[in-house]
Amino acid sequence: MSVTPPKSRIWWNDSVPKSELIWVIVAFVWGLIMFFMMIYWHAYGEQNLSNEAYKITAEQFTEKTEAMTDKYTVREESGYPVVRPPPGSDVYMIARLWQWWPILELEKGQSYRLHLSSLDWMHGFSLQPININLQIHPDYEMVLTVTPTTTGEFGVVCNEYCGIGHHTMLGRIYVVDNEGI
Amino acid sequence: MAINEQYRTCQTTGLRVYKSAENLIKANAVVAVVFLLVGGLFGIMVALTRWKAVHLLPADWFYLALTAHGINLLVVWIIFFEMAVLYFASSVLLGSRLATPKWAWAGFALMLIGAIVTNIAVLQGGSSVMFTSYVPLKADPSFYAGVILFAVGALIGCFVFFGTLVIAKQEKTYEGSVPLVTFGATVAAIIAVFTIASGAIILIPTFLWSIGYVSHIDTLMYRTIWWAFGHSSQQINVAAHISIWYLISAVVLGAKPLSEKVSRGAFLLYVLFLQLASAHHLLVDPGISSEWKIFNTSYAIYLAVLGSMVHGMTVPGQIEAAQRSKGYTNGLFEWLRKCPWGNPAFSGMFVSLILFGFLGGISGVVMGVEQINLIIHNTIYVPGHFHATVVAGTTLAFMAVTYLLIPLIFQKEIMFPGMAKLQPYVFGLGVAGISVFMMGAGTLGVPRRHWDISQADAVLPYDFPGAANLMMGLNGMSAILAGVGGAMFIAVAVGSIFFGKKVDSTEAPTAVPTDENAAVVAEHGDEEHPAIPGTIVLVVVFFTSFVLYYFVNWKYLAEVWPLR
Ligand code: HEM
Ligand SMILES: [Cu+2]
Ligand SMILES: [Cu+2]
Numbered sequence: 001m002s003v004t005p006p007k008s009r010i011w012w013n014d015s016v017p018k019s020e021l022i023w024v025i026v027a028f029v030w031g032l033i034m035f036f037m038m039i040y041w042h043a044y045g046e047q048n049l050s051n052e053a054y055k056i057t058a059e060q061f062t063e064k065t066e067a068m069t070d071k072y073t074v075r076e077e078s079g080y081p082v083v084r085p086p087p088g089s090d091v092y093m094i095a096r097l098w099q100w101w102p103i104l105e106l107e108k109g110q111s112y113r114l115h116l117s118s119l120d121w122m123h124g125f126s127l128q129p130i131n132i133n134l135q136i137h138p139d140y141e142m143v144l145t146v147t148p149t150t151t152g153e154f155g156v157v158c159n160e161y162c163g164i165g166h167h168t169m170l171g172r173i174y175v176v177d178n179e180g181i
Numbered sequence: 182m183a184i185n186e187q188y189r190t191c192q193t194t195g196l197r198v199y200k201s202a203e204n205l206i207k208a209n210a211v212v213a214v215v216f217l218l219v220g221g222l223f224g225i226m227v228a229l230t231r232w233k234a235v236h237l238l239p240a241d242w243f244y245l246a247l248t249a250h251g252i253n254l255l256v257v258w259i260i261f262f263e264m265a266v267l268y269f270a271s272s273v274l275l276g277s278r279l280a281t282p283k284w285a286w287a288g289f290a291l292m293l294i295g296a297i298v299t300n301i302a303v304l305q306g307g308s309s310v311m312f313t314s315y316v317p318l319k320a321d322p323s324f325y326a327g328v329i330l331f332a333v334g335a336l337i338g339c340f341v342f343f344g345t346l347v348i349a350k351q352e353k354t355y356e357g358s359v360p361l362v363t364f365g366a367t368v369a370a371i372i373a374v375f376t377i378a379s380g381a382i383i384l385i386p387t388f389l390w391s392i393g394y395v396s397h398i399d400t401l402m403y404r405t406i407w408w409a410f411g412h413s414s415q416q417i418n419v420a421a422h423i424s425i426w427y428l429i430s431a432v433v434l435g436a437k438p439l440s441e442k443v444s445r446g447a448f449l450l451y452v453l454f455l456q457l458a459s460a461h462h463l464l465v466d467p468g469i470s471s472e473w474k475i476f477n478t479s480y481a482i483y484l485a486v487l488g489s490m491v492h493g494m495t496v497p498g499q500i501e502a503a504q505r506s507k508g509y510t511n512g513l514f515e516w517l518r519k520c521p522w523g524n525p526a527f528s529g530m531f532v533s534l535i536l537f538g539f540l541g542g543i544s545g546v547v548m549g550v551e552q553i554n555l556i557i558h559n560t561i562y563v564p565g566h567f568h569a570t571v572v573a574g575t576t577l578a579f580m581a582v583t584y585l586l587i588p589l590i591f592q593k594e595i596m597f598p599g600m601a602k603l604q605p606y607v608f609g610l611g612v613a614g615i616s617v618f619m620m621g622a623g624t625l626g627v628p629r630r631h632w633d634i635s636q637a638d639a640v641l642p643y644d645f646p647g648a649a650n651l652m653m654g655l656n657g658m659s660a661i662l663a664g665v666g667g668a669m670f671i672a673v674a675v676g677s678i679f680f681g682k683k684v685d686s687t688e689a690p691t692a693v694p695t696d697e698n699a700a701v702v703a704e705h706g707d708e709e710h711p712a713i714p715g716t717i718v719l720v721v722v723f724f725t726s727f728v729l730y731y732f733v734n735w736k737y738l739a740e741v742w743p744l745r
Binding site for chain 1: 240241244318356359360399404427430435437438439463464465469471475479483484487491494554556557559624629630633634636638641642643645646710712720724728735738
């Protein structure tokens with residue numbers, strides 16, 4: 001029994017039931033498949049997180065974001081600038097207590113290099129209803145290339161607890177059709 | 182020395198129970214249950230707040246309650262109970278006196294003081310930092326100090342356990358190798374030492390930072406090391422509750438491992454590979470290479486997962502073998518139908534096994550895939566997953582074994598046997614509900630640790646789909662059910678321990694019938710391998726669900742915006 005010492009002293013020489021052996025092999029092979037699936041997706045899948053990141057200070061990141069905002073703001077909403085940078089460009093979004101700033105307006109089917117960093121605590125970038133979730137740290141600038149494939153209004157929810165205002169921390173991204181310019 | 186220390190011989194099992202170990206097991210188990218009660222109450226308040234129609238607590242209380250819930254259950258309840266399990270698996274199962282009971286009591290005292298200090302810090306309101314206490318959220322210094330004291334106490338407990346193994350070996354209280362359950366507990370204790378060391382590496386500087394001696398702590402470094410502590414401690418739980426599955430099937434049904442080699446090998450995989458698991462918390466953090474993530478999140482090549490999948494077969498397999506050898510051989514499942522479903526120790530163990538495997542295990546592997554984590558990280562799917570592992574799995578297994586400890590260690594009869602009979606089902610159903618509904622809400626993007634997803638106070642509100650609110654409502658209702666199941670457990674446990682009738686020492690306890698055939702079954706040699714067709718069917722069902730769910734999630738992932 002499991003509560004008494006093994007019956008045979010040299011238990012490691014006992015034979016293994018066949019059913020058990022088969023399951024060990026199946027489970028092992030399944031593990032290999034799952035392992036290679038991740039590598040396969042890096043080669044052929046479209047959703048892979050880039051690991052591009054830089055050390056950065058809050059001041060530097062603010063500066064870059066404001067430079068973009070100064071250049072490409074197209075209108076204002078609820079006190080937030082709505083920024084529409086050209087396709088293919090570098091776009092920035094600041095996470096801070098308790099805002100995602102500014103609002104971005106992107107074109108469907110175009111790729112953007114999205115830079116994300118926090119000015120204070122950790123935050124969670126959660127793009128809804130698409131459901132892409134990223135961990136945003138202070139002092140680290142994360143860069144990923146994203147291609148919106150659906151149009152509409154998207155919410156950026158904060159899903160890393162960041163203090164008492166956490167549940168009010170929301171941002172927005174618009175994706176619009178290219179107006180044939 | 183205390184070599185002639187007092188012991189009694191258990192009438193039911195023939196085990197030699199030393200007074201010092203018995204008292205420590207009792208104390209640790211009782212304190213554990215008290216914290217289960219405290220943490221459980223906070224859990225229900227949290228769930229009712231997240232149910233939009235109820236929205237029980239104000240925001241500051243919600244975050245306070247969530248912190249208290251996580252700390253008291255994940256840390257305090259589980260680890261106190263694990264101390265009881267360690268002392269049981271060493272001293273009682275090996276029939277040995279406990280090494281240095283004084284140190285064990287010192288460890289117990291430290292843990293208790295630590296738990297109280299941390300709770301006071303949390304309840305004062307200045308430490309609502311969640312159990313993860315990510316910097317730069319700052320708690321009161323006593324919050325960290327309490328956790329550190331608690332950890333030191335637990336570390337002492339682990340060394341008392343190791344000391345007891347050494348004494349038992351020297352004094353030859355058993356022959357050959359240690360029993361499988363003790364082996365599993367040893368694995369748990371080894372992982373615990375690694376875990377606590379990681380905890381010290383990260384929490385001591387954080388404490389110093391909170392009192393101003395350290396000026397800056399890097400957030401990425403914090404998360405990496407914190408999770409070496411936070412995740413590995415979950416592996417302590419897995420090793421402990423799987424040991425309990427083996428323990429209960431042995432005591433209640435007289436089951437013996439199909440093969441010692443395979444079961445022990447599976448435990449060994451935990452020691453070898455679990456430490457890598459910190460990575461699956463960092464899959465969407467900046468600046469970590471994919472190679473590192475893939476290797477670590479899969480525990481090399483899913484070798485620790487392999488360990489759990491093996492136990493998932495060998496535990497029901499040994500039950501089937503034991504039942505068949507008693508003559509329940511009709512069809513595929515007579516052995517299962519004829520299991521003692523009215524015995525809460527058994528039913529609790531079996532429900533724990535099923536929910537842990539199907540809900541907790543499968544969801545855990547899927548969300549730990551490097552890319553799939555993108556659509557799950559920090560959504561409420563995550564608490565959904567770990568309520569299936571650490572509540573349906575670990576907590577329910579601990580409840581089940583309590584039904585054995587009450588007659589064997591506390592020597593009391595089970596009070597309210599009718600209620601005890603139902604308890605594992607009520608609790609199991611409630612927890613299955615909270616797991617499934619939180620996972621469901623998570624796939625709709627609902628964030629975890631969030632007071633109000635209707636975002637009434639936000640400047641740029643976002644509306645979650647109605648289905649998300651429905652899921653959170655169903656979660657609240659399941660939470661009530663789980664709360665009722667938890668209350669039933671506490672009523673039975675506290676009632677029996679403090680007010681129960683003393684077990685008549687000449688008779689076997691009645692409420693938890695241990696099997697008379699136990700000894701006979703145990704006689705079967707390892708050469709003969711009974712067929713276990715029913716278990717094979719169960720395993721095929723499990724594996725099919727696993728594969729399907731795994732690929733369905735790749736499909737979900739393929740639908741989101743391309744990222745590079
Ligand atoms: C009556 C039983 C329980 C209910 C109703 C319950 C419910 C919940 C709910 C609704 C959450 C909140 C999720 C969120 O907003 O992020 C939560 C979080 C959590 N629960 Fe439970 N739970 C129960 C038992 C347990 C047990 C027994 C444990 C541990 C053994 C546990 C460990 C946790 C942890 C660690 C968290 C995460 C806290 C955090 O995010 O900081 N729960 N629970
Ligand atoms: Cu935030
Ligand atoms: Cu937040």
